[in-house]
Amino acid sequence: MAYEIVCGLEIHAELSTATKIWCGCANEFGGEPNTRCCPVCTGLPGALPVLNRRVVAFAVKAGLAMHCTIAPRSVMARKNYFYPDMPKAYQISQYEAPLCLGGHVDIETSAGPRRIRLTRIHIEEDAGKLLHDAYGTGTLVDLNRCGVPLIEIVSEPDLRGAEEAKAYMEAVREILEACAVSDVKMQEGSMRADVNVSIRPVGATEYGTRTEMKNLNSFRAVHRAVEAEAKRQEALLAAGKKVAQETRQWDDNRGESRGMRGKEDAQDYRYFPDPDLVPILVSESDVARIRAELPELPAERRARYIGTLGIAEADAALLTRSRAEAELFEAVLAQGVGVRAAVTWVVVELFARLNAAGRSVADLPFGGAALGRLAALVEAGKVNAGSARRILGSMMEQGGEPAALAESMGLLVVADEGGIAAAVAAALAGSPAAVADYRSGSAKSFGFLMGQAMKAAGGRADPKLLQAALREALDGPAEGKA
Amino acid sequence: MSAYAAGIATLDALGLAAALRRREVSSPEATRAYLDRIDSYDGTIGAYLHVRADDALRDAEAAQRTLDAAAKDGSTPPPFCGVPVALKDNLCTKGTPTTCASRLLAGYVPPYDATAVERIAASGAVVLGKLNMDEFAMGSSNENSAVKPVRNPWDAARVPGGSSGGSAAAVAAGLAAFALGSDTGGSIRLPAAFCGVVGLKPTYGSVSRYGLVAFASSLDQIGPLARSVADAEAVFGLLAGRDPHDATTVDRPATAAAPRIVKGLRVGLPREFLTDAVQPEVRDAVRRAADWLAAEGAEVAECGLPAVEHWIPAYYVVSSAEASSNLARFDGVRYGNRAVGYESIAGMYMKTRSEGFGAEVKRRILLGTFVLSAGYHDAYYGSAQKARAHIRNGFDRVFADHDLLLGPVAPQTAFRLGEKTGDPIQMYLQDICTVGASLAGIPALSVPAGFDAQGLPIGLQLTGPAFAENTLFAAAGCIERAAGCRGRFPDLGAAASAAGAGR
Ligand SMILES: [Zn+2]
Secondary structure (H helix, E strand, C coil): CCEEEEEEEEEEEECCCCECCCCCCECCCCCCCCCCCCCCCCCCCCCCCCCCHHHHHHHHHHHHHCCCEECCEECEEEEECCCCCCCCCEEEEECCCCCEECCEEEEEECCEEEEEEEEEEEEEECCCEEEECCCCCCEEEECCCCCCEEEEEEECCCECCHHHHHHHHHHHHHHHHHHCCCCCCHHHCCEEEEEEEEEEECCCCCCCCCEEEEEECCHHHHHHHHHHHHHHHHHHHHCCCCCCCEEEEEECCCCEEEEEEEHHHCCCCCCEECCCCCCEECCHHHHHHHHHHCCCCHHHHHHHHHHCCCCCHHHHHHHCCCHHHHHHHHHHHHCCCCHHHHHHHHHHHHHHHHHHHCCCHHHCCCCHHHHHHHHHHHHCCCCCHHHHHHHHHHHHHHCCCHHHHHHHCCCCCECCHHHHHHHHHHHHHHCHHHHHHHHCCCCHHHHHHHHHHHHHCCCCECHHHHHHHHHHHHHCCHHHCC | CCHHHHCHHHCCHHHHHHHHHCCCCCHHHHHHHHHHHHHHHHHHHCCEEEECHHHHHHHHHHHHHHHHHHHHHCCCCCCCCCCEEEEECCECECCECCCCCCCCCCCCCCCCCCHHHHHHHHCCCEEEEEECCCHHHCCCCCCCCCCCCCCECCECCECCCCCCHHHHHHHHCCCCCEEEEEECCCCCHHHHHHHCCEEEECCCCCECCCCECCCCCCCCEEEEEECCHHHHHHHHHHHECCECCECCCCCCCHHHHCCCCCCCCEEEEEHHHCCCCCCHHHHHHHHHHHHHHHHCCCEEEEECCCCHHHHHHHHHHHHHHHHHHHHHHCCCCCCCCCCCCCCCHHHHHHHHHHHHCCHHHHHHHHHHHHHHCCCCCHHHHHHHHHHHHHHHHHHHHHHCCCCEEEEECCCCCCCECCCCCCCHHHHHHHHCCCHHHHHHCCCEEEEEEEECCCCCEEEEEEECCCCCHHHHHHHHHHHHHHHCHHHCCCCHHHHHHHHHHHC
């Protein structure tokens, strides 16, 4: 039987506010264990949370970017459970009245565009970290991450397989990055996902029994986990067994999951509104103000690149993969470079080199404006394309200003009569056979001689001037013809 | 000790503050006098869990320097400069143990001061120590302290009321000029009534809870226990006001500041609290106080109070639900006492909490966990929230044509130690008159209004709409003057012998 995969994601993203959600502690990654905390974020007896309003603004911004309805009144609730990384023994989250409702994220799949519906986005606090056997035996607790603000983005079960799950998570990451509300650093755990997976016969309308895998922290892990879980479920059904509703632990090293907790052991979190906090009120004018601050989102930017700038779809997709890449491209354009040249310099020249070197635009020692000035030198005929590639190679290692590099590297175009004439003379003197061939009618030989002349000029001659001078030397003055 | 110092414990805090400013007595003298009394009598009373003897004397000397400097340059020192006071042991004090009278927190020293503690310190008061209470403020008799019970200064065979029993007993016995307590369902008012002192539970949101170890967050309020209405008003003035560390605090409306007079006040006597279930002498005291208020021009009449039957069940569901969550943090991981000899993390939690909490705390945690559980949540917690809204509406309707309500604080005066410990329901019914104001978030004050035939204090409760504390102070002042209780003090020598006989 052919099965269809049904999958929903709960994505947790840390918000990059300057301070934590309930206290004035710095919201920064890492630090010596238990140094970035205070009585409030470590839940000492008597300490009380006070909501950081920036967290609400950031979450509303993310919600608007994902087309959610913003609730004028939402409520923080306590999710009660015992675990040493949660020193209050409850997580302050939202339950019955979340901040953002509905919404959607559009994704591109190999089968074309798809719209993934959201259930909600809510605010909550992150927990600390447990360090197992990090210092001798036993488990130690680091509470630095306690009180780091999170949003949880809950999708409907609209994703049909591993590719879509991965594309959706990438799209969410792009949006959060564009809005500048999260660092979206998967490797630091600032974005992670819980994945629900079930399968059903193709054409069925009822959902199958789903399992959940928690805390997947890379696109690859999401893709692999969905694929492996669907296969596991399919094998169970093929063997006439049933899928058990359970939480499973995904082991990305081994590429497999194992059962952690069945439905009967499901925790009862005993949610209730947190009496230490007052309801969150967001006015229509707050929403309007935040909406006005929304940046151009990746999908909108891509559409503009294709529609207005006439960039090919594939290039537009590459240029809008991240905010940093799109901003670099636009900085190149801002130097007055033509769209086609800018695309070539960024996609063909720069991205290819970065790819080959395993680097990203974030590591570059120069900005888009410098690359734009380099492209402009080429467009103005001051540097040849080949020289410009050498200059770019140097910039990628040490940065620097293109014009100065062209000068110091001796790569400025030679356009003076003496220099051009010397190059032509050297080419003619060095290749008498080619000259004879040309004069006996071999047009091909002109190309060879042009190459020799450019070589003699060290590759720096203005190609138009050089061509004219060579033709004149071979054919006599242009005026004489006709 | 000067001749003056011997009488210090009979002054109210404002009186002592004035004497200190007039330099009739020094703060170290006053502090030493209080410490001596604690030495002499607290073995019987059991009000203190921790006495800051040396620290208090050092603070007193610093206060005296402030008083001396003020006298020299003619400036005004802080209002309670040099006055020895004490704090309930659920208020966090930086560097001083804060144990909530629980084994689980024995020896716990907070790294920060509660906002209320900071404000008391800013008033110049000298903190003598931390006061006994029912464990985590759960109880009505102070018999739930894991350390020791508190005895009533008027009769040491009797309870002081709870949960702020140490605070009330210390003020009544002259072991502190005033004390801070906390009130969740009557925990300031009941002990104030049993011990014959003034106790105020402020409007919810008036006083910051930051640094108060939470029992039930939507009900807890810190308030004063004092020897006079004027003291209670002055201490409340210090404590009240918005705190950026407590999101539930509010700025008091400007109308709350207006001085009130008794003339013209519309006073209701809820019939529900004048039934045969109330000790006759307590009922008589209510009627007598009604006459005193009427004599000063108040319009007094009996009235009905809707939804009273919902008070106790709604209170025990809401308070226990919140407590089950608030007390979950006492897991032995970071602070407090962790049990030894466990095999797993679940085992560590269970052993630590089983050994650390007393029976009443466990009862409330279990009750609260149950009422929030899947399948029961709506029937219990959900219904209690609805009942709470209904109770608020009931008060709103009554206060549409009343300025305040007058009634008993408890159905009877102080009972004997051990008398109700066997029956939690009987103990819970001690709160029958007080939990309504807690659920509605409105202010209520307990004021001494005489004594019963056994010489036990009778306290009356004044309840007003939100932010009407000034109305309560005006009416309480009238009752205080007419009752004349301020001139009567417990005989601590007799208390000691009674305690001996009771043992
Ligand atoms: Zn903090």
